[in-house]
Amino acid sequence: MIPLYSNSQIRDxxxxxxxxxxxxxxxxxxxxxxxxxxxxxxxxxxxxxxGIVCGKGNNGGDGFAVARHLSxxxxxxxxxxxxxxxxxxxxxxxxxEICSNISQTRKNLKLFQYSGLKTLTTLKNSDLIIDAILxxxxxxxxxxxxxxxxxxxxxxxxxxxxxDVPTGLNADTGEGNIIFNSDLTxxxxxxxxxxxxxxxxxxxxxxxxxxxxxxxxxxxxxFPDTYLIEPEDAYENLPKRKxxxxxxxxxxxxxxxxxxxxxxxxxxxxGSVLYSGAGASVLAVPVSVxxxxxxxxxxxxxQTYGNEQSKFLTPDDYKTLEQKIKWADVVxxxxxxxxxxxxxEFVHKFLRKKEFKSAVIDADALFALKDILSKADLRNCILTxxxxxxxxLTNISVEELEKNVLEAGKEFAVKHKTILVLKGAPTITFSSxxxxxxxxxxxxxxxxxxxxxxxxxxxxxxxxxSKELLDSSxxxxxxxxxxxxxxxxxKTEFGIVSSELMKHxxxxxxFIKRSFEKN
Numbered sequence: 001m002i003p004l005y006s007n008s009q010i011r012d013x014x015x016x017x018x019x020x021x022x023x024x025x026x027x028x029x030x031x032x033x034x035x036x037x038x039x040x041x042x043x044x045x046x047x048x049x050x051g052i053v054c055g056k057g058n059n060g061g062d063g064f065a066v067a068r069h070l071s072x073x074x075x076x077x078x079x080x081x082x083x084x085x086x087x088x089x090x091x092x093x094x095x096x097e098i099c100s101n102i103s104q105t106r107k108n109l110k111l112f113q114y115s116g117l118k119t120l121t122t123l124k125n126s127d128l129i130i131d132a133i134l135x136x137x138x139x140x141x142x143x144x145x146x147x148x149x150x151x152x153x154x155x156x157x158x159x160x161x162x163x164d165v166p167t168g169l170n171a172d173t174g175e176g177n178i179i180f181n182s183d184l185t186x187x188x189x190x191x192x193x194x195x196x197x198x199x200x201x202x203x204x205x206x207x208x209x210x211x212x213x214x215x216x217x218x219x220x221x222x223f224p225d226t227y228l229i230e231p232e233d234a235y236e237n238l239p240k241r242k243x244x245x246x247x248x249x250x251x252x253x254x255x256x257x258x259x260x261x262x263x264x265x266x267x268x269x270x271g272s273v274l275y276s277g278a279g280a281s282v283l284a285v286p287v288s289v290x291x292x293x294x295x296x297x298x299x300x301x302x303q304t305y306g307n308e309q310s311k312f313l314t315p316d317d318y319k320t321l322e323q324k325i326k327w328a329d330v331v332x333x334x335x336x337x338x339x340x341x342x343x344x345e346f347v348h349k350f351l352r353k354k355e356f357k358s359a360v361i362d363a364d365a366l367f368a369l370k371d372i373l374s375k376a377d378l379r380n381c382i383l384t385x386x387x388x389x390x391x392x393l394t395n396i397s398v399e400e401l402e403k404n405v406l407e408a409g410k411e412f413a414v415k416h417k418t419i420l421v422l423k424g425a426p427t428i429t430f431s432s433x434x435x436x437x438x439x440x441x442x443x444x445x446x447x448x449x450x451x452x453x454x455x456x457x458x459x460x461x462x463x464x465x466s467k468e469l470l471d472s473s474x475x476x477x478x479x480x481x482x483x484x485x486x487x488x489x490x491k492t493e494f495g496i497v498s499s500e501l502m503k504h505x506x507x508x509x510x511f512i513k514r515s516f517e518k519n
Contacts, residue, residue, distance in 0.1 A: 001227035001228065001229060001230060001233055001437070002191060002227060002228040002230060003190075003191070003219070003224040003226075003227055004191050004192065004193045004195075004196065004224055004226040004227060004228055004438070005190045005191065005192060005193065005222070005224050006172055006192070006193060006224070007136055007137060007171050007172050007192070009190075009222055009224065010136060010171075010189050010190060010192065011137070012222075013189050013190065013214060013218055013219075014028070014189070016214070016218050017212070017213075017214045017218075021214065023213070023214070025058065025090075025091045026061075026091045026094055026095075027213070028212045028213060028214070029058065029061050029062055029065050029091055029095065030065055031211070031212050031213035032062055032065075032188050032210050032211075032212045032213075033062055033065030033066045033068075033069055034069060035186075035210040035211060036062070036066050036163060036186050036210050037066055037069040037070055037073065039184075039186050039208050039210065040066075040070070040128070040130075040161060040184075040186075041073065043184060043206075043208075044127070044128060044159055046127075047075065047127040047128045047159070048075060048076060048127060049075065049076040049077075049078075049125065049126050049127050049128075050067075050070050050075050050076070050077050050078070050126055050127065050128050050129070050130060051077075051078045051079075051080070051122070051123030051126035051128070051129045051130070051158070052064075052066065052067050052077065052078070052079045052080070052129070052130040052132055053079075053080045053081075053082075053114075053120075053123075053129070053130070053131060053132060053133055053149065053153065054067075054079060054080070054081045054082065054092075054096075054132045054133070055081075055082050055092075055132065055133040055134055055146075055167075056081075056082055056083045056087050056088045056089065056092060057088075057089050057092060057134070057135060058089055058091055058092055058135060059132050059133065059134055059135035059163060059164060060081065060082070060088065060089075060092045060096075060132050060133065061088075061089065061091045061092035061093075061094070061095045061096075062132055062135075062163050062164070062188070063079070063130060063132025063163060064079065064081075064092065064095035064096050064098070064099045064132075065095045066130060066132070066163070067079045067099055067109065068095070068098060068099055068102060068109070071102065071106060071108050071109040074108070075108065076108045077108060077109050077110070078110050078112065078122050078123060078126065079099065079109070079110065079111045079112065080111075080112050080113075080114050080119055080120065080122065080123065081096065081111060081112070081113060081114065082114050082133070082145075082146075083114075084113065085097065096111075099111060110122075114145070114149070116145075117145075117148060117149070117152055120149065120152050120153065120156075123153075123156060123158075124156055126156075126158050127158060127159060128158055128159040128160075128161060129153060129156060129158045129159070129160055129161070130161045130162075130163060131150075131153065131160065131161065131162040131163065131166060131167050131180040131182065132163045133146060133149070133150070133167040133180075134146070134165075134167045134168070135163075135164050135165060136164050136165045136171040136187075136188075136192055137171075138165070138167070138168070138169070138170065138171070139170050139172075140170075141176075141177045141178075142167070142168045142176075142177060142178050146167065146168075147168075147177075147178050150167055150168055150178050150179070150180050151178055153180060154180065154181045159183050159184075160180065160181060160182045160183045160184075160205070161182060161183065161184045161185070161186065162180055162182040162184070162185045162186070162204070163186055163188070164185075164186070164187050164188045165185070165187065165192065165194070165195065166179050166180040166181070166182045166185060166200075166203050166204060167179070167180045168180060169194060169195075169199060169200055169203060169204070170194050171192040171193070171194040171195065171200075172192070172193055172194050172406075173193075173194055173197075173198070173403060173404045173405075173406070174193070174194035174195070174196070174197035174198035174199050174200035174201065174405070175194070175198060175199055175402065175403050175404070176199050176203075179199055179203045180203065181203050181205075182203060182204055182205045183205040183206065184205050184206045184207075184208065185204040185205060185206070185207045185208070186208050186209075186210045187207060187208070187209055187210065188210050188212055189210075189211075189212050189214070190209065190219070191207070191209060191228070193226050193406060195207050196228060196426065196438045196440075197405060197406065197426065197428065197438060198402050198405060199402075201425060201426055202425075225410070225434055225435050225436060226406060226435070226436040226437075226438065227435070227436070227437050227438070228437075228438050228440050229437055229438065229439050229440050229441075229474055229477070229478050230440065231478075231512060231515060231516075232516070233474060233475075233478065234474070234475055234478040234479060234482070234512050235512050235513070235515070235516045237462075237466075237468075237471040237472070237474055237475040238475065238509070238512065238513070239251075239277060239462060239465035239466040240466070241277070241465070245279070246279065247279035247280050248279060248280055249279065250277070250278060250279025250280070250465060251277070251278035251279050251280065251329055251330075251461065251464030251465040252278070252279065252280040252282075252327060252328050252329045252330075252464055253270075253273045253278050253280065253281050253282070253328055253329065253330050253331070253332060253460045253461060253464045254282050254284060254321075254324045254325060254327070254328035254330075254331045254332070255269050255270040255273060255281065255282065255283045255284065255331075255332045255457070255460070256284050256313065256321070256331060256332065256333045256334075256337065256350075257269040257270065257283070257285075257332060257333070257334065257335040257336050257337060257453070257456075258283075258285050258289060258293075258335070258336040258337065259285075259286065259289070259311060259312040259313070259336055259337055259338045259343075260286060260288050260289055260310075260311030260312065261311070261312075261336075261338055262335075262336030262337075262338065263285070263289045263292050263293065263336070264336065264450065264453075265335035265336025265363070265450065265453045266283055266285055266289070266293060266335070266336055267293060267296050267297055267499075268335070268450045268453035268454050268457065268498055268499065268502055269332055269335045269336075269453045269454070269456050269457040269460075270282075270283040270297075270300050270332070270457060271297050271299075271300070271457065271502050272453070272454045272455075272456070272457025272458050272461065272502045272505065273332065273457045273458075273460055273461040273464075274299055274300070274461070275457075275458075275461070275502055275503065275505040275506060276457065276458045276460075276461030276462050276476070276505055276509075277461060277462070277465060277509070278460070278461040278462075278464045278465060280301070281299075281300055281301070281461075282300070282301045282302075282303055282324060282328070283300045283301070283302050283303070284302075284303045284304070284305060284321055284324065285302060285303075285304060285305075286304065286305060286306050286310040286311055286312065286313075287304040287305070287306055287307055287308055287310055288306075288308055288309070288310060288311060289304075290302055290304050303320075303321070303324060305317040305320045305321060312337065312338045312340050312342065312343050313337055313338075313342070313343045313346040313347075314342040314343065314345070314346055315342065315345045315346050315349050317346065318346060318349050318350065318353075322355065325350070325355050325356050326355050326356070328356065328357065328464075329357055329358065329463070329464040329467065330356075330357065330358045330359065330360060330460045330461075330463045330464040331350075331356045331358070331359045331360070331460075332359070332360045332362070332456050332457060332459075332460035333347070333350065333359055333360070333361050333362070333365045334347075334361055334362040334363040334364050334365030334366060334456070335362055335363045335364070335452070335453040335456055336363065336364065336453070337363070337364045337365065338364055339364050339367050339368070343364065343368070344367070344368040344371070346368075347364075347365050347368035347369065348368060348371070348372055351369070351372065351376050351377070352372075354377055356380075357380065358380045358381070358382075358463055358467075358469060359380070359381045359382070360381075360382045360384060360456050360459045360460045360463070361378075361381055361382070361383050361384070362383075362384045362385075362452060362453075362455075362456040363389070363452065363453070363456070366383065366384075366385050366389045366392070366393065367389070367392065369383075369393065370392050370393050373393060373416075376416075378416045378417060378418035379417045379418065379432075380469065381418050381419070381469075382418070382419045382421060382459055382463070382469055382472075382473050383418055383419065383420050383421065384421040384423060384452065384455060384456055384459065385420075385421075385422060385423065386422075386423040386424060386452065387401060387402070387422070387423075387424055390408075390409075390412075390420075390422055393412070394408065394412060396408060405422070405428065406428070406436050409422050409428060409430040409436065410430055410434055410435075410436055412430070413430035413431060413432050413434075414432060414433070414434050416432075417432045418432055419431060419432065419469050419470055419473050421455075421459070421473050421476075421477060423452055423455065425442070425444070425447075426438055426439045426440070426442065426481075427439045427442070427477050427480075427481070429470070429473050429474055429477055431470050437474055439477045439478060439481055440478070440481075441478055441479075441480075441481030441482040441484075441485055442480070442481025442482075442484055442485065443481075443484055443485055443488065443493050443496075444493050445484050445487070445488070445492075445493030445494070445495070445496030446480075446481070446484050446496065446501075448496065448497060448498055449498065450497075450498030450499070450501075451480075451498050451501065453498065454480065454498050454501050454502050454505075455476060455477065455480045457502070458476035458479065458480055458505065459472060459473055459476040461476075462475050462476050479505065479508045479509065479512070480501075482508045482511065482512070483501055483504045483505055483507070483508040484496055484501060486504065486507060486508055486511060487500070487501070487504055
């Protein structure tokens with residue numbers, strides 16, 4: 001897993017380098033600039049002209065140093081700087097003065113003091129534009145003239161690169177009002193949380209780390225609570241299958257999904273259980289739905305409840321299902337069961353009696369859960385809401401959640417002693433002991449009906465095999481996204497549908513296994 005750090009932890013790194021190691025800030029700036037230029041020239045070898053907008057702080061100083069090195073490499077560089085040299089930080093001023101002196105004798109480096117939006121016209125013919133206005137310490141909303149500058153820069157047709165953090169983005173929360181829209185973000189020192197979530201996920205583009213010459217020693221005693229999931233994590237979390245297993249020891253899942261109105265959810269969830277490797281997948285549906293299910297998938301064991309007139313779960317059905325609830329290693333509950341009053345009562349009864357070993361709770365079951373959340377025992381449960389469902393559970397608007405989703409998710413998971421899988425772009429998993437895990441796979445082809453049902457089935461299927469709730473959640477989320485990514489080899493994100501996503505799960509498992517296992 002890749003650790004992700006907070007602003008305060010990164011600031012402490014700078015202080016450690018300057019105060020403990022006696023490395024002047026100007027040296028750190030120079031180290032960073034050299035790596036930044038190497039990355040830019042490697043990523044975009046065909047560029048010939050670069051525009052850079054520099055602020056008055058150390059992020060601006062990085063920009064001036066980068067401008068010098070790009071000029072040294074023979075590129076045409078135009079730099080727009082805000083304010084004047086007297087308002088700049090010391091290290092920023094030093095690099096500004098060096099650039100200013102070079103520009104007096106070199107034609108390919110020009111500096112322009114910002115005097116209004118018309119100044120930005122000097123950048124319109126640039127192949128690449130670098131944002132060096134504000135660094136990772138920014139929070140709140142952009143003020144003028146920076147807000148207008150960023151808005152105009154986003155309109156220019158050029159490759160966009162941000163140094164450290166795109167201007168306008170909160171590096172802790174991933175939030176911001178107006179944000180520089182980067183194709184590449186070269187972040188300094190270490191990866192920051194906010195680059196990978198909400199607006200950061202949308203605006204940072206490709207993210208590459210630039211060392212500043214301090215080394216890794218400092219981080220030996222720094223313990224972050226947020227991580228980015230890697231392929232290695234998925235491989236390590238794959239269930240270990242013994243040679244002498246049978247269909248029952250390979251994982252037993254009872255799926256309580258679907259209704260007369262939403263039968264497809266039942267197929268996607270219970271089918272994904274099987275495609276994830278579980279040995280026994282039993283689907284419980286109303287009698288009226290059974291024929292439809294068998295026409296669509298024959299590998300399932302179907303248990304019915306109610307009678308020919310039954311269309312959804314009711315509390316009376318619990319007795320019929322009780323033995324299977326106890327039998328299953330995991331119960332997947334919620335997709336497509338509907339929100340009828342009697343169905344809500346069934347969910348309440350299910351959670352109150354708690355005769356299950358583990359459960360994955362999703363969709364309509366989450367709607368029912370909100371009424372008894374304060375009393376429900378959610379230990380040994382995986383909850384998989386999207387933002388709208390999580391908003392209902394917490395009584396916090398989606399807009400407010402996105403302002404600090406890491407804190408909101410962490411607080412919920414710790415308070416309720418549960419695993420929370422918050423579905424979104426990206427999906428974030430929160431553990432009951434206060435850790436957050438940001439997924440690194442997936443694409444917008446997953447924004448389809450049924451995609452979440454597949455994830456519920458995968459979570460239940462993997463958990464039934466390993467009995468590890470957190471590991472299974474991380475694996476399911478990663479492979480869910482990877483499956484969609486691999487499907488792009490044959491179709492675009494427009495053509496990804498949930499029924500095919502389910503059938504491609506084995507291919508993504510095979511991809512991970514082949515990536516790490518020797519022939």
